[in-house]
Amino acid sequence: MNRELLVDGKGLLRRAAVLTGGELTDLYIDRTDRPARMGAVLLGRVVRLAAGLEAAFVEIGERLPALLNAADVRPAPKKGRELRIGQMLRTGQEVVVQVKADAHGDKGAVLTMDISLPGRFLVHLPQGQGVHLSKRLAAGPQRTALAAAMRDAVPPGGGWIVRADAAEADPGLVALEAEALYADWRAAESALAGAEAPQELLVPPAAPVRACVELGGAGFDAIRVEGSEALLDLKRWCAERAPDLAARITLHIAKLPLFETGDVEGAIQSLLDRRAPLSHGGSLVIERTEALTVIDVNGGERGNPLSTNLEAVREIARQLRLRNIGGIVVVDFINLAKAYEREQLILALSHAVSNDPAGTHVYGMSKLGLVEMTRSRRGPPLSDLLAPQAPTL
Structure with a gap:
């Protein structure tokens, strides 16, 4: 399925949007007036x-x-x-x-204090030891061979986690990334000498880089950038550690702003609505409170509760990522009378959130039929990021 990265490097909001098959699936935003520090x-x-x-x-x-x-x-x-x-x-x-x-x-x-420096294929753990393979890599001779190859590819010192995408990656790209991540930590150590707190030792990655690191292991079919400064920054980053992506970067020069092509702007604005439509007439109602987020699944005119719930599962996983919802989430699905259908629903939801870069865990269904889950907080939710001023909530 075609996948594109759109980068808007102009204005107050610096945004990176991922389109999968033309649908908005991931969104990264930095505010120039309230810079993000996650990863610093x-x-x-x-x-x-x-x-x-x-x-x-x-x-x-x-x-x-x-x-x-x-x-x-x-x-x-x-x-x-x-x-x-x-x-x-x-x-x-x-x-x-x-x-x-x-x-x-x-x-x-x-x-x-457990420092980790993530890349597309590797994660460097400066205080760690050894090479550790992702649990998503299946056991067997290939896993053993990959572990041996990675031990030869990474610089000595510290620990390394080999991500699942490394199994299919060009070994040269993996080795290049390993050297870059190792150099990042050496730069932080150099900045530490003579520094007085508080002091930034390693700057956090910008929104386009976060998108490439978290989602770019499998690559993008195209990367379109609006803004010459953002273009140069991304090209520089790719030249150092992701040359396979560099050839796919182009500058957007059309009259229509990049995020208005394909109505990406409209898709982002719709994320501020409390109601998210489902394709067959149902909808999700998403209510955020200070303590938790509640999602109610409405079936509309569709007659099969299980089918509606399974359709809702995919959209719930998508909305959690796009809205950057963190903390406790409670989902009120349409009631299912049969135990095997409830089990099928929980398995489907667990699978749908399994690739979320933010740790997301499904804890099952309560006696009241409510599904409980948590998602790691990684900063302000989208509604706060798009607010003109810092929220007082």
Whole structure:
């Protein structure tokens, strides 16, 4: 199926949209007035320990201090030994951290000391050890051969996770990416020398790069860019670590803005509506609250509840990604009387969210027929990103 990456590098919003078969399937947005910091590596300073939360608040140069949970402190305690946050950190201590979720509303960013530098085929873990293959790669001789090849391809030092797309990739591309990721960490280490907190050691990837890293392992059939500066930035990044994508990049020079071709702009605006239509007359009603997000499935005139629910599953997975919904999600599907149909529905939903770059977990159906799931928070939801001012919620 044809897949395109559209990059809008003009204006207040810098956007990267992925179209699969002409349908908007993924969306990445940066605001120039509220830059995203997810993925940035920073030198921060502990300003307060919260024993009740088993967490520390860390100054990283933003309006609100960021949260570092005890589980994200490194080095981690040995197995079988539990340490309190006050035993691992002290007030005033400088720590090297990475932003794993951007600040939003009245909540600061979320940090980790478990640094990871992702690429299309590999993830570099500077504090890790060895080469580890993705669980999505099937066991057998091919897995064993790939593991051996990767051990020869990656630079010594640190740990490496081999993503599933590496199995079909050109070994030269994988080796090139490994060198680039290793160089990124060496640059962060160099910036650390003589730095005083708070200090940014490694800048976060821009929206087009995030799209290429998370979704570009299988490549894009075309990459169209509006804005000469964005074009140069993306070409430079591809030249260093994704030359196979560089030849597919073109500059959009038509009179009609790039995101108005194929009505991508309209598709984005529709994500602000509480109602998302299904193709056979049904719909989803999506209500966001401070505590959780509720999705109600309406069947419309379609008579088969299972068919409607299965159609809704795909759209729910798509809407969660496009709206960047995080936290607790509760879905009220159309009631199914048969146990095997309910099981089929849960399996379908689990499969639909399995490729979501944000960790998404389906926990099953409650006695009231509500499906409970969670999705990792990775920053502000789309509605907040498109708001003219930072939300006060």
